[in-house]
Amino acid sequence: MAGLTFHTVSHAYDGVEALHDLDLAVGDGEIVCLVGPSGCGKTTALRLAAGLEPLGSGRICIGGDCVAGGGGQLPPEMRGVGLVFQDFALFPHMTVSENVGFGLKGEHGAHRRERVATLLEQVGLAGYGSKYPHMLSGGEQQRVALARALAP
Numbered sequence: 001m002a003g004l005t006f007h008t009v010s011h012a013y014d015g016v017e018a019l020h021d022l023d024l025a026v027g028d029g030e031i032v033c034l035v036g037p038s039g040c041g042k043t044t045a046l047r048l049a050a051g052l053e054p055l056g057s058g059r060i061c062i063g064g065d066c067v068a069g070g071g072g073q074l075p076p077e078m079r080g081v082g083l084v085f086q087d088f089a090l091f092p093h094m095t096v097s098e099n100v101g102f103g104l105k106g107e108h109g110a111h112r113r114e115r116v117a118t119l120l121e122q123v124g125l126a127g128y129g130s131k132y133p134h135m136l137s138g139g140e141q142q143r144v145a146l147a148r149a150l151a152p
Contacts, residue, residue: 002025002026002027002028002061002064003026003027003028003029003030003062003063004024004025004026004049004060004061004062005024005025005026005059005060005061005062006022006023006024006025006045006048006049006058006059006060007023007058007059007060007061007069008021008022008023008057008058008059009021009022009023009024009045009048009055009056009057009058009059009060009069010022010056010057010058011041011044011048011053011055011056011057012056013044018039018041018044019041019044019045019048019056021058022041022045022058024045028063034046037139038137038138038139038140038143039137039139039140042138042139043137043138043139048060048068049062049079049081050076050079050081051067051068051073051074051075051076051078051079051081052076054068054073055068055069055073057069062079062080062081063080067079089141089142089145089148090133090141090144090145090148091133092132092133092134093132094132094133095129095130095131095132096120096125096128096129096130096131096132096133096136096144097113097116097120097129097130099133099144099145099148100116100119100120100129100144100147100148100151101115101116101151102148102151103148103149103151103152104116104151104152115151116129116147116151117129119147119150119151120147122147122150123143123144123146123147124143125140125143125144125147128140128144
């Protein structure tokens, strides 16, 4: 029996497609790893399975029961899916720059801004400083957390 099944699942954020016609079948008790570049939809797929995002199109079934699609959506608490959030490493009310600069308590002004800009460039996120964690992909959030850890 399939533990988790995605049937032609597609999802977009503000018109930008994160998943396109994803078909996936994970057997009951099977362990699976989603691998791909930042922004390819790994976190989106997990959020859809857990019910944290409304499904764009397609169907998602857990244990043989359709939990999203076909006109209905079972709430997250009714799906029996365990969650460990990856974005607790970041402060959701702070921008990317503020998160990275958080550890630079003794530095101020231009030096602080330069240090933050350098760190963001090192992790491939130059130009993301004014964004908030919820606006980033899972991989981008992890790189912000890495930059913050490297800051002091």
